[in-house]
Structures are given as structure tokens and as C-alpha cells.
Amino acid sequence: MPEKKKFGTFAGVFTPSILTILGVIMYMRLGWVVGNAGLMGTLGIILIAHLIAVSTGLSVSSIATDKKIGAGGIYYVLSRSMGIPIGGSIGIALYVGTAFSIALYLIGFSESFNSYFGFGTTVDDLRITGTIALLALTVLAMISTSLALKAQFFILAAIAISLISIFLGTTEFAPHTVAMFSNDNSVSLEVVFAVFFPAVTGFTAGIAMSGDLKDPKKSIPIGTLAAIATGLIVYIVLAVFISFTVRPDVLRSDYNILMKIALFAPAVVAGIWGATLSSALGGILGGPRILQAMSIDKVTPRVFGKGRGSNNEPINALFLVFVIAEAGILIGELDVIARVVSMFYLTAYGFINISYFLESWANPDFQPSFKIKRWIGLLGFIACFSVMFKLDMIAMIAALVVITVLYYALQRKEVKIQSNDVWGSVWENVVNKGLKKIDAKEYQNTNWNPNIILFSGKSDHQKYLLELGKTVSGRTGIVTNFKLILDTKNNIPLRKTEQTIRDENFQELGIFGRQIKVDNIYSGITNIASTFGFSGVEPNTIMMGWPKGLENSIEYSKMTETLLHLDYNLLYLDFDRKAKFGNYGSVDFWWRETDSKNAEMMLNIARFIIASPRWDNPDIRVLFVNNNNVAVDLIHDKIAKLVEDLRVKVQIKIINNAVEQKPFYDIIAEESSSTDLTLVGIPDYKIEKQAEFVMKTNHLFKTIGSTLLVKASHNFNELDLDLTKNKTTEKQWV
Incomplete structure (x- = not known):
């Protein structure tokens, strides 16, 4: 030629x-x-x-x-x-x-x-x-x-x-x-x-x-x-x-x-x-x-x-x-x-x-x-x-x-x-400069901007946990799903290129996928929570499925204690495999006097649920259990003001329980049996009480549909829900 x-x-x-x-x-x-x-x-x-x-x-x-x-x-x-x-x-x-x-x-x-x-x-x-x-x-x-x-x-x-x-x-x-x-x-x-x-x-x-x-x-x-x-x-x-x-x-x-x-x-x-x-x-x-x-x-x-x-x-x-x-x-x-x-x-x-x-x-x-x-x-x-x-x-x-x-x-x-x-270089440059700007600012208690580490596990209903994770993270939140590969020897880690998961579900939802080898699931979660992230966009929330059958697990207790010590927001989903999320039409938020931080986190989640196309403006209720015989109208007005400040439109229901003193979970079972998604705060309890808490919670989950347990970090504001602490005011309510 x-x-x-x-x-x-x-x-x-x-x-x-x-x-x-x-x-x-x-x-x-x-x-x-x-x-x-x-x-x-x-x-x-x-x-x-x-x-x-x-x-x-x-x-x-x-x-x-x-x-x-x-x-x-x-x-x-x-x-x-x-x-x-x-x-x-x-x-x-x-x-x-x-x-x-x-x-x-x-x-x-x-x-x-x-x-x-x-x-x-x-x-x-x-x-x-x-x-x-x-x-x-x-x-x-x-x-x-x-x-x-x-x-x-x-x-x-x-x-x-x-x-x-x-x-x-x-x-x-x-x-x-x-x-x-x-x-x-x-x-x-x-x-x-x-x-x-x-x-x-x-x-x-x-x-x-x-x-x-x-x-x-x-x-x-x-x-x-x-x-x-x-x-x-x-x-x-x-x-x-x-x-x-x-x-x-x-x-x-x-x-x-x-x-x-x-x-x-x-x-x-x-x-x-x-x-x-x-x-x-x-x-x-x-x-x-x-x-x-x-x-x-x-x-x-x-x-x-x-x-x-x-x-x-x-x-x-x-x-x-x-x-x-x-x-x-x-x-x-x-x-x-x-x-x-x-x-x-x-x-x-x-x-x-x-x-x-x-x-x-x-x-x-x-x-x-x-x-x-x-x-x-x-x-x-x-x-x-x-x-x-x-x-x-x-x-x-x-x-x-x-x-x-x-x-x-x-x-x-x-x-x-x-x-x-x-x-690729443009986005890297933008992200780099943005991270520096974010990192240069001192943290202030403002609206929640979720950065979620999600442990979904591979199962037939994984996509629902992924879907809810993306929903509660909102339009700008970051969700990173970790797949943990159990390898008791764990001598050879996965290459960096192998750690990234390309999955259609992840791409569709806008979720980052990662996989790593661990020699123990609980220590693996703890290590990821302790090290994952970088300046400017530190993860602030851990989300995973609700652990059934682990009420007596010492390893699970240590993991929970560490996550609480790291001050993460915790989200545990108990997914109803039959009802799933129903018609995506109703959400209940359960409050009590001790749920001051959990309440604000729930209202932030409510904003994101309302904005989600899948949920399509559901009926949201805030249910408050009145154990102290406080005037219903005053409780309603106070909660309404809190809800109004956070710009979330909800229905408010006060349940008087001063006389009957029913267990909190029993009331939830009666009121939320047909709700598509129920949010309940995790109370402060000593770690040795974990087994008792898990068992009671498991019993509750048998009577209601899909439930998200919420434990807010210290970064959330305390909403004043304890209406009995001011005696002068209390006399006016009685």
C-alpha cells in the first residue's frame, strides 16, 4: 500500500x-x-x-x-x-x-x-x-x-x-x-x-x-x-x-x-x-x-x-x-x-x-x-x-x-x-472547591442535610429499603449503600475498582454503591461508620434493616453503643413484606415527652416524604400520647406551632392516656394498624436494657405495617414536648 x-x-x-x-x-x-x-x-x-x-x-x-x-x-x-x-x-x-x-x-x-x-x-x-x-x-x-x-x-x-x-x-x-x-x-x-x-x-x-x-x-x-x-x-x-x-x-x-x-x-x-x-x-x-x-x-x-x-x-x-x-x-x-x-x-x-x-x-x-x-x-x-x-x-x-x-x-x-x-475534571474541580467552602464554615444547627450510610443487604425487598433511604434523604441528600462481604480471614481486600458497585437500581435512585470485605459484620459497620467520608460531607446518618433475633447479641450491643457514641442519626426499618408501603398514602409520626430531638428529625423526614413523587403528598399525622392529663387544646396548639415553624402540613391527634396508662406500643398498635409507614422514636435506654427493648419492638412490628425507628443525634434541636415541667403553666392546663 x-x-x-x-x-x-x-x-x-x-x-x-x-x-x-x-x-x-x-x-x-x-x-x-x-x-x-x-x-x-x-x-x-x-x-x-x-x-x-x-x-x-x-x-x-x-x-x-x-x-x-x-x-x-x-x-x-x-x-x-x-x-x-x-x-x-x-x-x-x-x-x-x-x-x-x-x-x-x-x-x-x-x-x-x-x-x-x-x-x-x-x-x-x-x-x-x-x-x-x-x-x-x-x-x-x-x-x-x-x-x-x-x-x-x-x-x-x-x-x-x-x-x-x-x-x-x-x-x-x-x-x-x-x-x-x-x-x-x-x-x-x-x-x-x-x-x-x-x-x-x-x-x-x-x-x-x-x-x-x-x-x-x-x-x-x-x-x-x-x-x-x-x-x-x-x-x-x-x-x-x-x-x-x-x-x-x-x-x-x-x-x-x-x-x-x-x-x-x-x-x-x-x-x-x-x-x-x-x-x-x-x-x-x-x-x-x-x-x-x-x-x-x-x-x-x-x-x-x-x-x-x-x-x-x-x-x-x-x-x-x-x-x-x-x-x-x-x-x-x-x-x-x-x-x-x-x-x-x-x-x-x-x-x-x-x-x-x-x-x-x-x-x-x-x-x-x-x-x-x-x-x-x-x-x-x-x-x-x-x-x-x-x-x-x-x-x-x-x-x-x-x-x-x-x-x-x-x-x-x-x-x-x-x-x-x-x-469529569470539571465536576471534580467544582466538588473540590465546594467541599473547601463547606469545610471552612463552622457547623450550625440548621435544617438537616442527610448524608446516609445505608446497609441494605441483598434480599428480595432490598429495593424498598433503598427507595425509602433515597426518600428520607431528600433531593440533595447523599446515600451510600454498603454491601458487606463476610470473609473471616479477610487477608486480601477488594481492589478499589472492585469496591464500586454499578447497579441499575442504584443509578435510577441516585445512590452510590460500595462493597467491602469484613471479618465481622458488626465490627465492619462500626469501622465504616468511624472512617467513611471526608471533610465537608461527613456522613451523619446510619440506616439499616431492623435486627430481628439479635436481642441478646453482645456484638450488636457494642455496635449500637459505638454508633450512639459517634452521634449518628439512626434509622431502622422493619419492612412489612406483605403490605410493603401499601398505597404510599399515609404516614404516622409518634411523639412522646421524651422524644424532643426525635420529633424534629421526624418533621424533617416529613418534608422529604411530601416532596417525593412516589408518596404523592400523603396524609401525615402527628400522634401525641398525653400521659399527664394536660389540656388537649394547649398540647394541640403547641404542637401546631412547632409544625408550623417547620413548614410541614400535618394532622395532629392527641391521645389521652392519663387514666388508662396503656403501654405506648399498645396505643400505636391500635392507631397505626393500617398506616402505610409508621415512624417511632427510639427512647434513651441503658444498653443492658436493649434485649427487652428489641423484644417489645418485635412484638409491635407483628401488629402494624412497615415501620421506621428513629434515633436523632445531638445536632437536632430539642422540641419542648414535656408539658409538665413548668408548674405554673401546668396549673393553667389542669
Whole structure:
């Protein structure tokens, strides 16, 4: 197989870029821009447009010196930096924009060609000439990329000669005074800018050839920036020259004025035709390579990834470019096509700039040899979307909608490439800075922000414990489920990569999954509770299933004592395997005088349950057992005030028990037998009383449905539920 031919900086990047920059807009519309915007307005438009071009050129050049730049140019850069969904959606938009830009150049060519030879200049006439030119260039590209690039050297010479001829030309159209600004007869500056902007997009022609370059990391920065700088100088000098040479009214009405003022008109004609045809050829060469690269990555159909010959020429992709370009030619209006192309390129350039900004800000491995200031990328991003908004807000919204639809389509397609995008680094950076901010603040007794360590165990009803864990953690809480693998020897721990569990249930609920080996379940729980977490987001809650049959376990007692000493919130779920959570329609909270901290924690949990889509605004009751004959209305008012302060809507029920003195659990069994979820506080008891407490609790669980036992840490406020301690008040209640 013959060796693939590679190109250097001048032939592969600078020449195709500068020929596209000094193209149809310069010859056919720069005079019109000056005539409508005035000299100062034109210079402002040129500088703003080049602000975007320079920032984008700098950004892509910096990225190019850090990453391996493969075929596909800007698509390759974005897909490897920001991921396939964004890179692919912008790549598709850029590909379509490139194809439409071919139509832009060929319609410009047709205007000049038909006018010079006296052919018709109606829209249909331009369509015919443009189509013939498109066919000819497509055939040339199919014959040889190398031949097409060599032809560009002669065109570059023709452009240089045409510019010399223009600067040495006649001044018979010279104005009496130079118009510095636009007047009432002028087209709005927004429209003028939109028509002009494609003039500065040409530098992507060289980047699109990245797969055919000998040294992309060297050629792309040098060739791109040299082309942009050369274009900026030519446009400024030519705009100043035109404003002093031709009257504004002539500039606004005659698109061929440069040909008329030139010293030797045929030289300008050669320059116009060479520039427009070479720009179109640049799109014909570069566009298919973008589509080919996307197809190789499986973003677009694989059929477009197939090539021909030693250089793998993208023939199939070339045919699609032809179809899209022909559609643009059938539009027939150069100004309309220019505005469409502007939106596609501005969107792509905005993402290139933000890609560089994120890489330099978040990626510790980003070490380009071509270094620029980080803010340049951010400035370019803001400039792109500000200009889009100013030009045409509806078109901007439409472009972003298209990009968004493509993004989600590619995200669902789940295309994978052997490359890490920048988003992982971005999130790591955000999390790192956020943790430092959180850790720097002193802890204050505020609303509960749950960070739950969950020990669910593998069983048929595990998902219900996971579901409730996520419910009581709220929208922003963190839940980490630990699977404990009992290994009495425990000589070899699991590798770090093996400790992470990827499970559909976890991902759906937003729960982190971990697994570790332990030589003892209870000591394992204690060790995790003692060591897991890091500054800023320390775990504050332990949740697990209710332990049946462990009332006499010394190990379980020690574990409980340690968890209480560590001051965790404790949540134990006794899950009713038959009733489950019923219809997710009712929740009971049981309070007593000694439940002051547990009560506030229950009300915090109530907030999260109410907000849960699964529970769908259930009926929540707070039930208080009045063992001391306190006036019911006063208890009700006091609880209502506590509930109101915590912004939770509940029903309050006071159960008088001063006379009968029924056991607390018996009352719960009577009132909550049909409740979907019952919350009961765990009282303070001496550890030696654990067996008695567990046995009584087990008996209760036989008579009611799913129950969550709650033990709040000291971080919760004490709600004043002991209504007998103030004797003066008590006399008023009796």
C-alpha cells in the first residue's frame, strides 16, 4: 500500500484557510458593508468578528498542542474534550454549516461570472451556474486532494495580484467626504454583521485537514493564527481604501465595484473566481472529513466513514456534502445563505472557546505547549453567544434547539470512545472547591442535610429499603449503600475498582454503591461508620434493616453503643413484606415527652416524604400520647406551632392516656394498624436494657405495617414536648 501523503503548515493549513478568508465576502460584499456601515462601523464589525476568530483560533490552537488531533478537525477537538454528545452535535452543525458555506461561495462566484460574461443574473441563472461549478469542483476533489491543494497556490497568487490591481486602480468614484457611520438609507448593522461574519470563518478550513497534516500540533497553531492575522490586515486596509475611493451609494448598489475600479479588471476577475472557487473547494475537502470522522466514531451512519485509496478519501461523505451544498445553491440568495452559515459557525466557535476554558480550568492533565490566558476562551464564548443574540434571537434559539436535540439523541445512543472528556475534571474541580467552602464554615444547627450510610443487604425487598433511604434523604441528600462481604480471614481486600458497585437500581435512585470485605459484620459497620467520608460531607446518618433475633447479641450491643457514641442519626426499618408501603398514602409520626430531638428529625423526614413523587403528598399525622392529663387544646396548639415553624402540613391527634396508662406500643398498635409507614422514636435506654427493648419492638412490628425507628443525634434541636415541667403553666392546663 502506498504511503499516505501528508501536508505541511503552508499547504495544509495556511493556504486553504487564507483562501477561504479572502473569499466571496471580500470581493462581493466588503464594499456593500462599507457602504452601509461607514468606515468606523466597518472597522468595528471587522474587529468584533476577528475578536471571535482570534479567540477561537487561539483556543483551538492551544488544545491542538495538548491533544493528539486526528481527522475531523474541530469535531475531533470537541468530542475528545467535551465528550461525544456535545462534540457530535456541534460536529453535525459544523458539517452542515460547512456544506452551506460551499453554496455561499459558489453563488458569489456565479454573480461575478454571469455578470462578467453578460449572462443572466436572476436567481435561476445563478442556480444553474452554481450547480455546474459545484459539479466541477466535486469531480476535482474526487480525482485528487493533492491536486486540489496544489491548485490553491496559483489561486493565492491570483488573489495577491488582484489586490495589487485594486489598490492601483481608479478614483473616479471617490466621495467628497468619507462616510464614517451608517445613515438612514443603510441596512441595519446586525444584518451587515451577519453577512460579513462568514469572511472570518475560513480558518477552520485548515483545521478540518488535521488528519492529512504531517505535524498537526505545530501546523494548526502557526497556520491558523497566521491566516487570521493576514486576513485581519487585508480587510482593514481594503476597507479603509474602499471608503476613500468609492461613494457609499455606489458601494450599496454595485457588488462588482472592485472590478470596475481596478487597474486591470481581468486580474480582479481571476482573483474573485479563484477565491470563491478555492473557498468552495476548501469546504468540499474539509466537510466530508468531518462527517467521515464522526462516522468512524459511530456518531453518524458508518457508510459515511468509508474511504477510497491510500489516503482514505471520504467519497461517501463527499456525496452528502454535494447534496447539502446543492440545496444551498437552490436558495440562490447569497445574503440569506451567509446569515444561515453565520449561526452554525458562531455556535461551533462558542463551544470551542468554552471547551478550552474548561480544559485549562479543570483538567490537571492539560499541558499545552502553546499557552494562552484562560479568560480568552471565556471571552470568546461570551462574544459568540452575545453576537448570536444580537443578530437574530429566534435563529439563535432555533440553532440551540437543534444542538440540544442532537445532544440528547447522541447521549441516548451512548457512543463510547477511548478518550476522557473534560466533564469529569470539571465536576471534580467544582466538588473540590465546594467541599473547601463547606469545610471552612463552622457547623450550625440548621435544617438537616442527610448524608446516609445505608446497609441494605441483598434480599428480595432490598429495593424498598433503598427507595425509602433515597426518600428520607431528600433531593440533595447523599446515600451510600454498603454491601458487606463476610470473609473471616479477610487477608486480601477488594481492589478499589472492585469496591464500586454499578447497579441499575442504584443509578435510577441516585445512590452510590460500595462493597467491602469484613471479618465481622458488626465490627465492619462500626469501622465504616468511624472512617467513611471526608471533610465537608461527613456522613451523619446510619440506616439499616431492623435486627430481628439479635436481642441478646453482645456484638450488636457494642455496635449500637459505638454508633450512639459517634452521634449518628439512626434509622431502622422493619419492612412489612406483605403490605410493603401499601398505597404510599399515609404516614404516622409518634411523639412522646421524651422524644424532643426525635420529633424534629421526624418533621424533617416529613418534608422529604411530601416532596417525593412516589408518596404523592400523603396524609401525615402527628400522634401525641398525653400521659399527664394536660389540656388537649394547649398540647394541640403547641404542637401546631412547632409544625408550623417547620413548614410541614400535618394532622395532629392527641391521645389521652392519663387514666388508662396503656403501654405506648399498645396505643400505636391500635392507631397505626393500617398506616402505610409508621415512624417511632427510639427512647434513651441503658444498653443492658436493649434485649427487652428489641423484644417489645418485635412484638409491635407483628401488629402494624412497615415501620421506621428513629434515633436523632445531638445536632437536632430539642422540641419542648414535656408539658409538665413548668408548674405554673401546668396549673393553667389542669
